[in-house]
Each structure stands twice: as C-alpha cells, then as structure tokens.
Amino acid sequence: MIELAVFDMAGTTIDDRDEVYRVLREATEREGARYTDDQFQQWMGTEKKWAIGNLLRIGGVEVTEQLHEKAWAWFREELRRTYTENPPQPLPGVENALATLRGRGIKVALTTGFSREIADLILSAMGWEPRKTFDASSCGDEVRDGRPEPDMIFKVMENLGIDDPATVVSVGDTAADVQSALRAGVTSVGVLTGHLTRGDFGTEGAHLVLDSVADLPEAVRK
Structure with a gap:
C-alpha cells in the first residue's frame, strides 16, 4: 500500500x-x-x-x-x-490529484533541484502551503547531495516517519528523477510533461510512465 x-x-x-x-x-x-x-x-x-x-x-x-x-x-x-x-502555474489536474491522494491518507511531498529561496517563491506565488497542499518538501541546497542521489527522497521520508521504501512512489519528468528514485529503492514514476518520451523513461528504468501527475491517483489505486 x-x-x-x-x-x-x-x-x-x-x-x-x-x-x-x-x-x-x-x-x-x-x-x-x-x-x-x-x-x-x-x-x-x-x-x-x-x-x-x-x-x-x-x-x-x-x-x-x-x-x-x-x-x-x-x-x-x-x-x-x-x-x-510571471509566476509558474500548477500543471492541469495536479492540484486535484494531490488533494485526492491526501484525502486517501497518502502523504504528499515535493522535492526540487531549486534552492529553498526559489522553491518558497514559487510555492507562495501558487498559494501552496505545507500541511494544506503538501506535507513536506526538500530542496537541493538542504541535503548533502541533490539528484540524481536519493538524499531528498530520504529526507522527506524521515520527516514524515515513512520507513519502508516499498510504500513510496517518486514522480518526475527527468532522467535524474528516475535515477534518484531507483537509488532510494522506491517506485519510480515518469510523467510525459517534460522533455522525455516513454522510450526514454523505459531506458532509464522507470517502473511506470504516465501522461501526467493527474493520472497518478487512479494508477496507484490499482
């Protein structure tokens, strides 16, 4: 689960x-x-x-x-x-997907190669708040090694009291996201909202490829 x-x-x-x-x-x-x-x-x-x-x-x-x-x-x-x-905007269906997951009791965390100052600027501009939109976050300047190392995944797992990698999915649009997930031992999900194709994600070893984050709640229900 x-x-x-x-x-x-x-x-x-x-x-x-x-x-x-x-x-x-x-x-x-x-x-x-x-x-x-x-x-x-x-x-x-x-x-x-x-x-x-x-x-x-x-x-x-x-x-x-x-x-x-x-x-x-x-x-x-x-x-x-x-x-x-010109502030960034949520991708289509993302806010509903995050709310759906949290409504099921699944914790939601954000990780990013941005520094904390830039991440907070983005989150504030979009009105995303800890414990309302997401449960934890980790930035590239807050860990020893950023992606493709798994440090940010491990940090949010620790912050949220999650010990078993088998209960974690990590979602991203780049090869570094996949590599980080695999090194953490969690399920890697690639999404096609970036620059990689399904074939690219297959080559990287992603466990699952979705069109977008909007499809994740249904995918993890199965």
Missing part, C-alpha cells in the same frame, strides 16, 4: 514555461560555456548550483570558485526576477 507520493516540481507538478532551463543555460553560456542539447539535458532535474559547475566545465570553461559563485548568483537573481514577473 502506498503511504507517500514524492513529486518533483518544475515540469512535473508546475509549469514554469521552461524558464529554469533557459536561465540555467544562460547562466553558463554567458560565461563562455558551449555544449550540445544532449549534454545539457543530462543536467535537467539536478541540483542547480552543481549543474552550473558541471555545465561550465563541460562547456570548456576553467571553473574557479569566484566564477562559479558569480554564475550561481546571476542564476538565482534572474530566476527570481522572471518568476516574480
């Missing part, structure tokens, strides 16, 4: 118009990094400061601490600006 459903944010539960990826790419390219679309996609869903450092290196830039911090600061400032001017 499922006790906890863990959800990624951008691309899985919220529509941010891909602004996070525009800003991530711009934060590194403005420092001279050049890489392919396939190389960039490998860092979708991961903790953003870590992603910036890796994309700079892959893009041929000599990464110093000062340069890394400069790119990270620009990323945070630009993301805050764009999210303030």
Whole structure:
C-alpha cells in the first residue's frame, strides 16, 4: 500500500514555461560555456548550483570558485526576477490529484533541484502551503547531495516517519528523477510533461510512465 507520493516540481507538478532551463543555460553560456542539447539535458532535474559547475566545465570553461559563485548568483537573481514577473502555474489536474491522494491518507511531498529561496517563491506565488497542499518538501541546497542521489527522497521520508521504501512512489519528468528514485529503492514514476518520451523513461528504468501527475491517483489505486 502506498503511504507517500514524492513529486518533483518544475515540469512535473508546475509549469514554469521552461524558464529554469533557459536561465540555467544562460547562466553558463554567458560565461563562455558551449555544449550540445544532449549534454545539457543530462543536467535537467539536478541540483542547480552543481549543474552550473558541471555545465561550465563541460562547456570548456576553467571553473574557479569566484566564477562559479558569480554564475550561481546571476542564476538565482534572474530566476527570481522572471518568476516574480510571471509566476509558474500548477500543471492541469495536479492540484486535484494531490488533494485526492491526501484525502486517501497518502502523504504528499515535493522535492526540487531549486534552492529553498526559489522553491518558497514559487510555492507562495501558487498559494501552496505545507500541511494544506503538501506535507513536506526538500530542496537541493538542504541535503548533502541533490539528484540524481536519493538524499531528498530520504529526507522527506524521515520527516514524515515513512520507513519502508516499498510504500513510496517518486514522480518526475527527468532522467535524474528516475535515477534518484531507483537509488532510494522506491517506485519510480515518469510523467510525459517534460522533455522525455516513454522510450526514454523505459531506458532509464522507470517502473511506470504516465501522461501526467493527474493520472497518478487512479494508477496507484490499482
């Protein structure tokens, strides 16, 4: 029986118009990094400061601490600006799905590669509140290792008193989401609201692929 459903944010539960990826790419390219679309996609869903450092290196830039911090600061400032001017919105059917799961007694948690300051900006803009819309959340800057490591999943499990990975599903739209779920030993659910296909999720090893989060309540009922 499922006790906890863990959800990624951008691309899985919220529509941010891909602004996070525009800003991530711009934060590194403005420092001279050049890489392919396939190389960039490998860092979708991961903790953003870590992603910036890796994309700079892959893009041929000599990464110093000062340069890394400069790119990270620009990323945070630009993301805050764009999210303030045009806040992200819940993807269709997501709020009803989360309410349905919680109504059945299933805990709902959010995990994200965003820092806490950006995550709280998004949640506030959408009116999502702890213990009302979701039960726990964890951000990339609050754990030792962000995705694809399982630390954020383990953190929300601990916070909510969930011990058995067999009772947990983790839902996301990126390869990093799948890898994190598999490393945590929980059920991995891929959703097609991001940039991956069913075939992509199959290659990554996701246990289940759905069109969107809106389909999860029915899927976990079976």
